[in-house]
Amino acid sequence: MGAYHFVFPRWSNALLPTIAVAGAVVPLYVVAMVAYGFSPLTTDVGYQPIQPVDYSHKLHAGELGIDCRYCHNTVEYANKAAIPPTQTCFNCHTQIHKDSPKLLPLWESYETGLPVEWIRVHDLPDFAYFSHAAHVSRGVSCVECHGRIDKMEVVYQHETLSMGWCLSCHRDPHPHLRDPALVTDLAWGFDFSDEVRRAHGEAFNHKNFDSIVPSTDCSTCHR
Numbered sequence: 001m002g003a004y005h006f007v008f009p010r011w012s013n014a015l016l017p018t019i020a021v022a023g024a025v026v027p028l029y030v031v032a033m034v035a036y037g038f039s040p041l042t043t044d045v046g047y048q049p050i051q052p053v054d055y056s057h058k059l060h061a062g063e064l065g066i067d068c069r070y071c072h073n074t075v076e077y078a079n080k081a082a083i084p085p086t087q088t089c090f091n092c093h094t095q096i097h098k099d100s101p102k103l104l105p106l107w108e109s110y111e112t113g114l115p116v117e118w119i120r121v122h123d124l125p126d127f128a129y130f131s132h133a134a135h136v137s138r139g140v141s142c143v144e145c146h147g148r149i150d151k152m153e154v155v156y157q158h159e160t161l162s163m164g165w166c167l168s169c170h171r172d173p174h175p176h177l178r179d180p181a182l183v184t185d186l187a188w189g190f191d192f193s194d195e196v197r198r199a200h201g202e203a204f205n206h207k208n209f210d211s212i213v214p215s216t217d218c219s220t221c222h223r
């Protein structure tokens, strides 16, 4: 222990008991989380579960350029963005890499008729109401809430999804709006300055008779 006195400033000694307590409690917390599986409320930015298939968005959405809506085909008109059934993968994989060991869980799903058990990454508590269609159809891109999915080998949560985060955009949406034709082009506008982004959003809203006015009433998200 003695050596630490040379490394840390004197005040840090006062923190040592706190650090020791945190050190003892944090592992218990993690064990409890795993044991009881209460992930929805406790998970946060960076949450990145290991999926049952080594599926890469970086390869499929990024390099191969498959549009998000090819797989998440309800995202423009429903609350939920559908997770694709095995059949969607087999549109290509009955031909491409069909003998790859990485695709074994897909074949198993095909034979049993049971879906692949993808692990949910983003999960709001049930008392919060959310709709993809309300956002995507009004020009809020996937990238605003999910980050550069097209660069992720394995998907992780990019934003807090907290109430404060929702509200900060609802109060000032313009920097986050674009033409809905561009919502799945995640690279669009990444090199724009803040002023240019805002100007694009304002121009787009103006074309819609300034009708895009996200609500901050409690009942919008708690119904």
Ligand code: HEC
Pocket (backbone or CB within 6 Å): 051, 055, 057, 060, 061, 066, 067, 068, 069, 070, 071, 072, 083, 084, 118, 119, 120, 121, 122, 123, 142, 143, 146, 149, 150, 154, 155, 184, 186
């Ligand atoms: C070829 C099909 C396919 C394409 C194309 C695709 N995805 Fe996915 N996506 C999946 C599958 C399968 C999962 C579930 C496994 C996982 O999380 O990686 C998923 C998961 C996700 C998740 C996490 C869902 C959760 O559990 O919270 C997000 C967000 C997502 N995709 C966004 C996108 C975006 C944005 C694009 C376009 C840039 C896109 N996806 C393109 C198949 C696809």
Ligand code: HEC
Pocket (backbone or CB within 6 Å): 053, 054, 055, 056, 059, 060, 064, 066, 071, 084, 088, 089, 090, 091, 092, 093, 096, 097, 100, 101, 102, 103, 106
């Ligand atoms: C539009 C065609 C297409 C669809 C749909 C598609 N893939 Fe692929 N996938 C490819 C191509 C092409 C490659 C190979 C790229 C290469 O090897 O250069 C690939 C590679 C893979 C690999 C790596 C295989 C290996 O042995 O390296 C996995 C795993 C995979 N895909 C899973 C999936 C899953 C799961 C889905 C459905 C959610 C899916 N793919 C949907 C075209 C597709």
Ligand code: HEC
Pocket (backbone or CB within 6 Å): 068, 069, 072, 075, 079, 080, 081, 082, 083, 122, 123, 124, 125, 130, 132, 135, 136, 140, 141, 142, 143, 144, 145, 146, 161, 183, 184
């Ligand atoms: C305004 C923010 C926002 C935008 C824009 C957005 N998402 Fe989401 N997405 C979320 C939230 C929040 C969740 C978790 C929803 C829940 O738990 O009910 C989610 C969940 C998902 C899921 C898991 C299934 C589901 O619906 O719960 C997928 C897949 C997904 N998003 C894909 C996409 C794609 C693809 C786009 C763009 C076309 C997109 N999202 C645009 C916020 C957003």
Ligand code: HEC
Pocket (backbone or CB within 6 Å): 124, 128, 129, 130, 131, 134, 135, 138, 140, 144, 145, 161, 162, 165, 166, 167, 169, 170, 173, 176, 211, 212, 213, 214, 215, 220, 221
């Ligand atoms: C990046 C900006 C952005 C973020 C982040 C965002 N929203 Fe929105 N939201 C909007 C816009 C823009 C609209 C469309 C407003 C309109 O049509 O006038 C909208 C509309 C909605 C609506 C539809 C209201 C109606 O009248 O049907 C709901 C519900 C909603 N948002 C909930 C949420 C929740 C919950 C979150 C956080 C998990 C969230 N939003 C995060 C921009 C955002």
Ligand code: HEC
Pocket (backbone or CB within 6 Å): 041, 124, 125, 128, 161, 162, 163, 166, 167, 170, 215, 216, 217, 218, 219, 220, 221, 222
């Ligand atoms: C734009 C969407 C949105 C609006 C508007 C909104 N909330 Fe929320 N609220 C959320 C989301 C999303 C959560 C869950 C956040 C989380 O999981 O951390 C939440 C969580 C809460 C919670 C649980 C405690 C917490 O902070 O996590 C309370 C209480 C709450 N909201 C009350 C309100 C009240 C009161 C209003 C009106 C003044 C309101 N909300 C307006 C989206 C919203």
